[in-house]
Amino acid sequence: xxxxxxxxxxxxxQTIYExxxxxxxxxxxxxxxxDVRTPVQLVVAFHAQPHSIASLYSENRKNSALAPPPNSLLxxxxxxxxxxxxxxxxNGYAPMHxxxxxxxxxxxxxxxxxxxxxxxxxxxxxxxRGRALAQALYAFKESVARGDVKGSGNLTAFTARDGLLVxxxxxxxxxxxxxxxxxxxxxxxxxxLVGERIxxxxxxxxxxxxxxxxxxxxxxxxxxxxxxxWLRRAIPLTPAGGPGGRPSALLPRKTALLLIRDVTxxxxxxxxxxxxxxxxxxxxxxVKNNLQTIVSLTRVEARRAQxxxxxxxxxxxxxxxxxxxxxxxxxxxxHESAIQLKDVARQIARQVRESLLPRDSKxxxxxxxxxxxxxxxxxxxxxxxxxxxxxxxxxxxxxxxEGGYVRIQLEDAPDHIRLAVVDSGRGLPEGLDWxxxxxxxxKIVQNLAKELHGAFEVRSQTAPARGLIAELKVSKVxxxxx
Numbered sequence: 001x002x003x004x005x006x007x008x009x010x011x012x013x014q015t016i017y018e019x020x021x022x023x024x025x026x027x028x029x030x031x032x033x034x035d036v037r038t039p040v041q042l043v044v045a046f047h048a049q050p051h052s053i054a055s056l057y058s059e060n061r062k063n064s065a066l067a068p069p070p071n072s073l074l075x076x077x078x079x080x081x082x083x084x085x086x087x088x089x090x091n092g093y094a095p096m097h098x099x100x101x102x103x104x105x106x107x108x109x110x111x112x113x114x115x116x117x118x119x120x121x122x123x124x125x126x127x128x129r130g131r132a133l134a135q136a137l138y139a140f141k142e143s144v145a146r147g148d149v150k151g152s153g154n155l156t157a158f159t160a161r162d163g164l165l166v167x168x169x170x171x172x173x174x175x176x177x178x179x180x181x182x183x184x185x186x187x188x189x190x191x192x193l194v195g196e197r198i199x200x201x202x203x204x205x206x207x208x209x210x211x212x213x214x215x216x217x218x219x220x221x222x223x224x225x226x227x228x229x230w231l232r233r234a235i236p237l238t239p240a241g242g243p244g245g246r247p248s249a250l251l252p253r254k255t256a257l258l259l260i261r262d263v264t265x266x267x268x269x270x271x272x273x274x275x276x277x278x279x280x281x282x283x284x285x286x287v288k289n290n291l292q293t294i295v296s297l298t299r300v301e302a303r304r305a306q307x308x309x310x311x312x313x314x315x316x317x318x319x320x321x322x323x324x325x326x327x328x329x330x331x332x333x334x335h336e337s338a339i340q341l342k343d344v345a346r347q348i349a350r351q352v353r354e355s356l357l358p359r360d361s362k363x364x365x366x367x368x369x370x371x372x373x374x375x376x377x378x379x380x381x382x383x384x385x386x387x388x389x390x391x392x393x394x395x396x397x398x399x400x401x402e403g404g405y406v407r408i409q410l411e412d413a414p415d416h417i418r419l420a421v422v423d424s425g426r427g428l429p430e431g432l433d434w435x436x437x438x439x440x441x442x443k444i445v446q447n448l449a450k451e452l453h454g455a456f457e458v459r460s461q462t463a464p465a466r467g468l469i470a471e472l473k474v475s476k477v478x479x480x481x482x
Contacts, residue, residue, distance in 0.1 A: 009105055016103065017046050018153030019144040020114075022218075022235070024048035025158035026257065027126075027137055029118035030056050033103075036078050036112055040067050045112070051157040056096060056117055073100035077113040087120055097123035101145045114145050132174040136166040136255050139237040148238060151217035155233050155259075162261045169213060169254035171198045171206055183262050187226050198258075205232065209256055212236045222263065229267050233259040285332035291325035294318075299355070315355045316391055316441075322351050323387040327380045339379035341372040345386050345408045352390045362403030365390060369410035372417060378474070381448045382419060388441040389421035389470045397425020397468060404467075420471040427460035427468050434458045445470075 016033065024031040028050055035045040047062045049055040068074035076082040077100045085099035096117055103112035118126075126134065143149050158164075163180025167173055176184075176193045184193060189201050199206040203225050212219045212234035222231045235257040295318045302314035326344045345367040353365050374382060386408055393406045404424040411418035428434065434442060442458075449456040454474035461467040 012106075012147040015147045015150060015152075016144060019147075019149040020046055020048035021051075022152050022155050022158060023116075023140060023144050023149075024050045025052045026140065026164065026259070027116060027118065028053045028122050029116045032061060032115045032117070034074065034078070034113045034115060036110060037065075042066055042068055042074065042078065042113070051159050052162075053122065053160065056119065073098055074113055074115065076100075077102040078110055081110055087123070095120040099141070101141055103145050114141070116141060129177075130175055132166050133164075136175065136237065136257060139255055140235070140257065143237050149218065149235065151219070152235065155218055155220050155235075156231060156261075158233075158259050159261070162259050165193075165198070165258040165260070167198055167205075167209055167256050167258055169256075171209065172196075173198055174255075180258075180260050183228070183230070183260055186262070187228060205258060208232055208234045209258065212256055213254055227264075228262055229264045231261040231263050235259070281332050284328045288325050288328035288332055291321050291328065295321050295325065312356075312395075319348070319352055319355055319387050319391060320384060323348050323383040324380060327376060327383055330379075331376060338373035338375055341374050341379055341382055342367055342369070342410055344379065344383050345410065348383065348387050349390060349406075349408060352387065352394060356391065356394050362401075363394065363398055363406065364404075365394070365406045365408075367408040367410065369408075370412035372410050372412055374417070378417075378452065381452055382417075382474075385419065385445050385448050385472060386421065388445045392439065392441045392470075393421055393423040393425065393468070397423040399426075415476060417474045417476060418471065419474070420469055422461070422467060422469050424467040427466055428458065445472075449474075 020031045020033060023029075030050065031048040032044050033046040034042040037043055043065045044061045044063060047057070047060045049057065049060060068078065073082075073084050073086065076084060081102045081104070083099075083101045085097065087095055087097050096119055099116045101114045101116075102110050103114060105111050126137070140149075161179070163183050164175075164177045165173055165180050166175035173193050173196050181193060184201065184203070187203065189203070193201075198209070204223070208219055208221050213236050216236060216238075218233065218235050220231070220233045222229065224230075237255045237257065298314050298318035298321065302311045302318065305311040305314060323344075326347045327339055330339045330344065349365040349367055353361070353363075357363055390406055390408065397406070398404050402425075406421065406423045409418070409420040409422060411420075435446070437443075446456060449472055452472075452474045454472050456470075456472045458468065458470045461469055
């Protein structure tokens with residue numbers, strides 16, 4: 001086959017696939033595209049399940065294969081090119097309506113079949129909505145099977161909230177659903193809509209419809225209509241004839257489906273949410289700034305302190321406040337996102353080094369491991385724990401003028417989070433019971449570990465290097481939520 005011909009056929013096939021979801025939504029049906037491998041083997045190449053109603057299938061049937069039963073609608077479609085429909089059993093449950101259309105390539109060869117399946121209740125409901133809608137939907141199905149519905153892949157899904165109109169090429173309304181009629185009535189339109197020219201309603205629908213007719217493609221547009229905000233989608237159809245190939249007087253030269261959704265409340269809620277998000281981010285930003293101010297004041301007091309013990313206590317206090325401030329800094333950027341603990345750990349490491357170690361210290365402090373993302377509650381507690389463990393290592397692990405390292409290790413295991421602060425210092429003093437130590441930092445860590453329902457352990461390293469490991473394991477899911 002010529003490459004250009006093959007490319008066109010692939011493009012046409014893709015156009016058909018893209019049209020199936022909106023066809024499924026509008027017809028409130030499951031739409032299955034069967035690829036003809038052989039006359040006795042069909043494979044579901046695409047299964048569109050509707051957004052407008054519950055699917056007939058509990059699982060998507062894509063890639064499933066079957067041999068069409070003799071004289072079934074599928075067999076008649078792929079063998080003889082028959083477009084037919086009937087009521088039948090649905091998956092062994094309630095009755096369903098099935099309509100099957102053959103799909104041909106430009107050379108006329110049957111390459112597939114569309115099976116449009118809906119519950120008998122839905123089918124009967126459509127039957128009572130008038131011939132204009134039935135003819136338009138018939139034209140829609142035929143257009144999809146021919147690959148004539150362009151640009152449908154960009155359309156927003158049609159749901160139970162949407163209204164539907166059928167409008168001919170002269171802009172005459174031939175059908176309007178109850179939901180769509182309600183939208184127009186909410187705008188103050190009181191006249192009978194069926195038979196009326198849509199441009200007489202002065203809602204601007206005709207502009208989208210003219211463009212869709214001229215471009216021969218589906219179009220979507222959201223804009224203000226008087227006091228409302230509407231999402232409108234236009235689907236132009238060029239019917240080839242009525243059922244069974246017969247020309248139909250009810251099918252004009254061109255017809256369009258106009259789908260309307262009133263999104264006024266959605267957009268107002270979205271705008272309110274944006275304002276709320278901005279306000280919450282501003283609150284976190286101000287809290288962070290206030291905490292930073294307290295940190296600065298505490299540092300000033302530390303520099304003025306007469307005793308080393310007081311200075312050390314104030315430096316430790318400022319580091320604790322700084323750790324909490326870093327969480328609020330992250331939340332001020334995006335209050336709904338999880339906190340990147342590794343970034344917070346690096347900031348804490350820098351702060352502890354600057355405040356508790358001399359500039360020429362040979363002790364390095366680094367964060368390594370997985371980029372853990374935690375909810376604010378866990379992140380705040382973990383930040384305080386990191387701060388206490390790093391401070392404890394800096395203060396007690398090394399002799400003056402001695403070099404070494406402190407490493408903050410983060411691990412994202414399948415069911416838990418592991419945090420370890422490892423140093424290359426002297427390890428635990430002989431006989432020290434760390435669980436009952438008077439050290440304030442260790443008491444803070446143990447209390448926070450209990451709040452997180454975590455397991456905390458401290459042990460000395462013996463090989464391959466000396467030092468100490470302070471390790472915390474916390475479940476990813478906290479009792480009581482975030």
